[in-house]
Amino acid sequence: MKMKNNTNKTVVIGMSGGVDSSVAAYLLKEQGYNVIGVTMQIWQDEDNCSLEDNGGCCGLSAVEDARKVANNLDIPYYVMNFKKEFKENVMDYFVKDYLEGRTPNPCIACNRYVKWESLLQRSLQIGADYIATGHYAQVAKLDNGRYTLKKSATDKKDQTYALYNLTQYQLEHTIMPVGMYTKDEIRDIAAKIDLQVANKPDSQEICFIPDNDYAKFIEENTDAKITEGNFVDIEGRVIGKHKGIIHYTVGQRKGLNLSLGKPGFVVKVDPVKNEVVIGDNEDVFSKQLVANNLNFMSIEKLDSPMKVTAKIRYSHKGATCIIEMQDENTIRVIFDEAQRAITPGQAVVFYDGEYVIGGGTII
Amino acid sequence: MENKIYLDHAATTPTKPAVVEAMLPYFTESFGNASSVYELSNNNRKAIANAREIVAKAINAKDDEIYFTSGGTEADNWAIKGIAEAYRAKGKHIITSQIEHHAVLHTCEYLEKHGYEVTYLPVDEFGRIRIEDLQNAIKDTTTLITIMFANNEIGTVQNIKEIGDLARANKIIFHTDAVQAFMQEDIDVVDMNIDALSISAHKIYGPKGVGAMYLRKGVKIGAFMHGGAQERHRRAGTENVPGIVGLGKAIEIASSDMNEKNARQRRLRDRLIDELLEKIPYARLNGHRTERLSNNANISFRFIEGEALLILLDMNGVCGSSGSACTSGSLDPSHVLLAIGLPHEIAHGSLRLTVGDSTTDEDIDKVLEVVPGVVERLRQMSPLYEDFLKNGSKE
Numbered sequence: 001m002k003m004k005n006n007t008n009k010t011v012v013i014g015m016s017g018g019v020d021s022s023v024a025a026y027l028l029k030e031q032g033y034n035v036i037g038v039t040m041q042i043w044q045d046e047d048n049c050s051l052e053d054n055g056g057c058c059g060l061s062a063v064e065d066a067r068k069v070a071n072n073l074d075i076p077y078y079v080m081n082f083k084k085e086f087k088e089n090v091m092d093y094f095v096k097d098y099l100e101g102r103t104p105n106p107c108i109a110c111n112r113y114v115k116w117e118s119l120l121q122r123s124l125q126i127g128a129d130y131i132a133t134g135h136y137a138q139v140a141k142l143d144n145g146r147y148t149l150k151k152s153a154t155d156k157k158d159q160t161y162a163l164y165n166l167t168q169y170q171l172e173h174t175i176m177p178v179g180m181y182t183k184d185e186i187r188d189i190a191a192k193i194d195l196q197v198a199n200k201p202d203s204q205e206i207c208f209i210p211d212n213d214y215a216k217f218i219e220e221n222t223d224a225k226i227t228e229g230n231f232v233d234i235e236g237r238v239i240g241k242h243k244g245i246i247h248y249t250v251g252q253r254k255g256l257n258l259s260l261g262k263p264g265f266v267v268k269v270d271p272v273k274n275e276v277v278i279g280d281n282e283d284v285f286s287k288q289l290v291a292n293n294l295n296f297m298s299i300e301k302l303d304s305p306m307k308v309t310a311k312i313r314y315s316h317k318g319a320t321c322i323i324e325m326q327d328e329n330t331i332r333v334i335f336d337e338a339q340r341a342i343t344p345g346q347a348v349v350f351y352d353g354e355y356v357i358g359g360g361t362i363i
Numbered sequence: 364m365e366n367k368i369y370l371d372h373a374a375t376t377p378t379k380p381a382v383v384e385a386m387l388p389y390f391t392e393s394f395g396n397a398s399s400v401y402e403l404s405n406n407n408r409k410a411i412a413n414a415r416e417i418v419a420k421a422i423n424a425k426d427d428e429i430y431f432t433s434g435g436t437e438a439d440n441w442a443i444k445g446i447a448e449a450y451r452a453k454g455k456h457i458i459t460s461q462i463e464h465h466a467v468l469h470t471c472e473y474l475e476k477h478g479y480e481v482t483y484l485p486v487d488e489f490g491r492i493r494i495e496d497l498q499n500a501i502k503d504t505t506t507l508i509t510i511m512f513a514n515n516e517i518g519t520v521q522n523i524k525e526i527g528d529l530a531r532a533n534k535i536i537f538h539t540d541a542v543q544a545f546m547q548e549d550i551d552v553v554d555m556n557i558d559a560l561s562i563s564a565h566k567i568y569g570p571k572g573v574g575a576m577y578l579r580k581g582v583k584i585g586a587f588m589h590g591g592a593q594e595r596h597r598r599a600g601t602e603n604v605p606g607i608v609g610l611g612k613a614i615e616i617a618s619s620d621m622n623e624k625n626a627r628q629r630r631l632r633d634r635l636i637d638e639l640l641e642k643i644p645y646a647r648l649n650g651h652r653t654e655r656l657s658n659n660a661n662i663s664f665r666f667i668e669g670e671a672l673l674i675l676l677d678m679n680g681v682c683g684s685s686g687s688a689c690t691s692g693s694l695d696p697s698h699v700l701l702a703i704g705l706p707h708e709i710a711h712g713s714l715r716l717t718v719g720d721s722t723t724d725e726d727i728d729k730v731l732e733v734v735p736g737v738v739e740r741l742r743q744m745s746p747l748y749e750d751f752l753k754n755g756s757k758e
Contacts, residue, residue: 076678078670078674080670084707122668124744125740125744125745126675127678
C-alpha cells in the first residue's frame, strides 16, 4: 500500500485523540506521506475542563491522547489554537441561529470555517500540501475536473452531510483516509497497531455543550433576554405559554408541557412574534423547502431542474426530489413524498448516488 | 538537543552538570530524613541549612526568612493567599498588575471569588507600572501589593525600590515574584523594602520542582501545607533535600559571574533585537529597550500568526516561544502584550527569544538567517499582508 510518489508530500492530520483520526494518521504514514499531527484547540471551559473528564473532542484530555498517539506513530505533533475562529464562526453563529428561531448545525460551520479554512491556511503556511481528517467520507475528482465527496464505505457512518459546504480549493487540498473503510475495519486496524484509543466512545453531538443544555448555553452567551411567549395552534389561537423560543425545534414533541388531550408537535418557531406554533403530527410534514447559502461540488451551478436524493438532517435516510433554482441565490426542493420536520437552519444536501452534488441551508 | 538552538531560557534552563553532581549524594548516600533524630540525618540538616544561607545571602535576607517550596508557583500562591488571609482583619484589598505571571493572576482571581477585592494596575507601553497609579490605588483596606520584579514575556524590569518604598511608607506588605529576575538583577530585600519574594531553581540552571519564598521576619503568614514541623512549622512535607541542595549550588554558580554573564547575554540579546528589527520590516520590540532582562528579546511581526511562526522555527531547529507556555501548548493572545497596548492581531504574531549560558554567536547568526525567511514566507501567505499591500500603509 506504500506509494512512493507521496514521499515528498506533507500532510497535516487533525487529531482528536479518537480512533478515526488516529488510524487516519497511521494510514497516511503507511502511504508514505510526511505526516504532522495537529490538535485544534477550539474551545475550553476554563472552569470545567479540569474538573470534568467528558471525553469530548476538544478538551485537554484530547490533547494528551492525541500527543500519545503521535508519539507512538513517531510523527511531529503540535497544538494549534483556533479559539477565536471557533467562537466567531461556530459558537456565535449557533447562538444567533437559535435566537432567530432556527436550528443550526454547528459541525457544518466548524468544518467549513475552522477546520477547512483556518486549519488549512495554517497548515499550508507551515509547509503542508494537504490537510487530512478522520471523517467518514472520500474526496473524489470527477471527469468534469471538479472535486466532490463520495459517501463512506459504510452508509451508517457517512459524514458527507456535514461536509457539503467545502469549496473546490479546500477539497483539492484534502485527504480523508478512513472514508474507504468501515468503522469495524478502522477499529480492527487500531487494535492491530495497538492504538490505545480503540475503545474510546465516539464524540458527542455538540462538543462545546458537554451537558447538552443548549438553552443554558445560549442564555449564558447572549445579551438578548430570553422571554416567555405563546404557544399557538395552526389557526393562531393561544393555547399556552412557552419558556422562550430557543427551547424548541421543529418536530419536537417532548417537553412542551401542554395538555391538549392529544400529542402536540412543534410545527414552526416564529422569532418575530415570539410564538411557537403547535399542530398534529401530520402538520409537521411538508413536500417542499427552500434553501440558501448554496454550495455546489460536483457541478459548478444548477442550470436546469434535476432529480436527486436529498438529506434534510444528519440522520435522515434521504428522499428523492426535484431541485431547481428559485433565483440566483436560492434553490427550491420538491420531494416526491412529504418529509417530516423540515427544519430551518439545518442543511439540505443533494446526492447523485454516492456523490455529493451540493447543498444549502434550509430557510 | 542535537542541532537545536535553544532560545527559551525564560521557560526553563538545563540543570548544570555541577548542580546535578552536588545533588546526587542526597539521593543515595545521604538519604536520611532531615527531621529524624539520628546522626545519619545530620548531614542533610547541614545541607539544607547551607542552601538556606546561600539563598538568603543572594537577596540580602536572613537565613530564617527563607522557606523552601516546590517552586515559584507555590511561593507565589503561599505568599499571596497566606498574607491576604493573615491580614484580613485589617482589610481585604490587594493590588497587583495586569502583566503578572498566571501564578499570581490566577491566585488573585481565586481570592476575588472568596471575597477579596483586587486592583489590577495597568502598565505603560513598555510594561512598567506608574507609581502614581499605585499610589492612587492604595486604600485603608489594602494589605498586600504584589508586583513582579521582571516580566517573563517582555523582560521589563520594574522600579522595585520605588514600589517597595511606597508600600513600606503605607505599611502595606509588598511581595514580588522574582522568578525571572533572580540571578539576573541585583536584589536586596532590605534596601528595596521587599517583604516577600518568590524564586525558582529551574530558571537559573537548577533542578525543576524546587524554589523558595522569602518572608521578612515579622510579617504574618499561615501554613500553606499542613503536616509535619518542617520549615519552622510553616511548610510541612519532607524536605526535597537534593532539590534544595541543587538550588543552593545553582545560586552559588550563578552569583560567581553574574556581571560577566549579564554582559554576555546583553550583547547576544542586542544582536538579536537590533538585527531582527533591521532585517525585517513591520516589526517592533516589545518591552523596554534598556530596562529589560539581559536575556530577553520579544518582537512582534505584523501580519503573521505566532503559532505558525513557532512551528516553522521548530522545523528549522530553533526553539522559541510566543506568549507564555500554556498547559496544552497552544497559544492564547498574551495578556502581557494586550496590556502594553498591542492589538490582538499583532499580539498573536510575537516571538520571544531568551538567550542563556549555552547560547553562542553562531546560534544568533543561524537565527538571524532563519527568522527573516520564515516571517517572509508567512507574510506571503497571509491575507492580512495581502490586504495591507493592496490598501497601502495607513500609518
